[in-house]
Amino acid sequence: MTKILIVSDSHGSKVELEKLLEKHGDEVDIMLHCGDSELSSSDPILEHFRAVRGNCDFDRRFPEERLEEVGDRQILVTHGHRYSVKSSLLNLSYRGKEVNADIICFGHSHVLGAEMIDDMLFINPGSILLPRLRKERTYVILELSGESAFMHVYDIESGEMPDLFSEFRLQK
Template sequence: MSKILIVSDSHGSTELLEELKSRHASEVDMMIHCGDSELEKEDEALAGFTVVKGNCDFFGDFPEEALLEIDGYRIFVTHGHLHSVKSNLLSLSYRAEEAGASIICFGHSHLLGAEIIGGSLFINPGSIRLPRGRRERTYVILELKQGRAYLRVYDHDRGEITSLSQEFTLPAPR
């Protein structure tokens, strides 16, 4: 069993990231930031996170994408602006397939969402600072356990939003 904290679009807030780390770092095995931190790579608030470059990341020398592995699952991380995720997920799904990923984490749209497409789990944690489509400043914790993915959605200010939590069946690890 593994737990992964996924956040995106913190847009310059070191406080929000530090608070997330103090709340959850001891309970998760991995922390992912899907871009638009607007911080420098060396900023202490990003310590412990795998971070990718977003369209507003002018200062940090972050990679455009990251490929991680946990419990045999490959996780593809990108911001999404290079894959036009505000229009559709087709380009992103092709890139994730090329990378052999079964879990895809992205941001950019500031819209919370998760769905299975072609057997892969796509997760957008929304924005921890500037949400769109809702008031809650969201992030997620993904728990992988025996071929199941449990997605718990959190509002930074009020804690877990149980009505938005979801469960998915994942394909066997690749």
């Protein structure tokens, strides 16, 4: 089983990222940051995260997107602003198909969500600092095991939110 921590939109706060590292650093295999860290790409805390550039990140050394191979799965990581994710996931799904992504992780809207579209799992972990449509400051730990993806949602303060647990079936 592979565990992937997914976070987004920390907007300059290292405190939350340090909490994640302290709490989960030894238990997850990969830590993804979906943009708007508002930190320098050379900031020591980001050494632990595979981060992309969001619309509030001015350090051009961040990549616009990443394609991470995890086992036999392709994970596309992007912020989402260049794909207009606040209005539709259609453009992002086209990009996912172009790179043969199984899972797409993105942020930008600050709204927690997950859904399957055309056999691709889309995950927005919400915002670890400034959530929208809920008060909890959320992040996700995704567990991959064979064709199953188990999504655990956490609030930075209160921990796991078991009522938001989801299981998805991945194709291959």
